[in-house]
Amino acid sequence: MATYQNSRYNIALPSGAGGVIVPIKTLTASSSATLSFVDGTDDVVLDNTYRTYIFKFINIHPATNFTHLSFQANASGGSGYNETITSTMFVANHKEDDSSTNLAYEGDGDLAQGTGFQSIIHAIGNGNDECGSGYLHLFNPSSTTFVKHFIANTNTYTDDDRSQNNFSAGYINTTSAIDEIQFKMSSGNIDAGTIKLYGIA
Numbered sequence: 001m002a003t004y005q006n007s008r009y010n011i012a013l014p015s016g017a018g019g020v021i022v023p024i025k026t027l028t029a030s031s032s033a034t035l036s037f038v039d040g041t042d043d044v045v046l047d048n049t050y051r052t053y054i055f056k057f058i059n060i061h062p063a064t065n066f067t068h069l070s071f072q073a074n075a076s077g078g079s080g081y082n083e084t085i086t087s088t089m090f091v092a093n094h095k096e097d098d099s100s101t102n103l104a105y106e107g108d109g110d111l112a113q114g115t116g117f118q119s120i121i122h123a124i125g126n127g128n129d130e131c132g133s134g135y136l137h138l139f140n141p142s143s144t145t146f147v148k149h150f151i152a153n154t155n156t157y158t159d160d161d162r163s164q165n166n167f168s169a170g171y172i173n174t175t176s177a178i179d180e181i182q183f184k185m186s187s188g189n190i191d192a193g194t195i196k197l198y199g200i201a
Contacts, residue, residue, distance in 0.1 A: 019200055024053075024197045026197075029189075029192055034183065034190075040179075047177070048142035053141065054198045055196070056135045058195075059193050060132045060192075060193035060195075061126065061190075061191045061193050062185050063126060066126075067185045068120075069124065071136065072115075073180060075174050081182045086173055087169060088110050089169075090105045091164050092164070093163060106166075117184065120166065124159075125158050126159070132157065136151070137151045141179070149170070152166070153166070
């Protein structure tokens with residue numbers, strides 16, 4: 001067995017193994033307006049150390065009903081979290097009482113060369129037991145040749161008692177390296193929940 005080491009973890013893995021998921025940083029919301037992962041700040045790594053990064057969302061609970069967890073990026077040296085994104089989104093949902101099911105393109109969940117925040121957990125309810133969870137893959141953000149692709153798959157306990165599976169994907173349309181990612185709700189604060197960042201070695 002070989003051991004992969006970084007400043008916080010020792011992970012045993014078979015010799016020659018690839019695709020190892022390396023924990024980097026955990027942020028926990030508490031009535032937070034935003035949660036930001038900035039390369040080189042507070043032990044965050046978001047550079048060419050890894051070609052693929054994964055953000056995992058665990059029990060994201062909004063302060064406001066029927067709101068969406070969304071993200072944006074900054075290119076290296078940039079500010080404002082307003083990079084140009086082109087994306088698409090569709091959802092599949094099923095109501096608790098079996099009165100409604102749906103599979104549909106989500107027109108208000110995508111961007112067409114937009115600079116707003118990209119929705120990834122859609123229509124989260126703010127009831128005491130309502131939340132959303134899932135993951136976002138970001139591919140090769142340090143490339144200075146290609147645009148930056150992302151794929152997200154999340155699930156929501158919606159405000160009207162549905163299980164809603166959200167699928168979003170697209171690209172950040174810049175050839176500059178991306179080294180900052182910020183998450184926020186489309187309305188109100190992130191009342192509670194955890195976002196974990198991993199690199200794939």
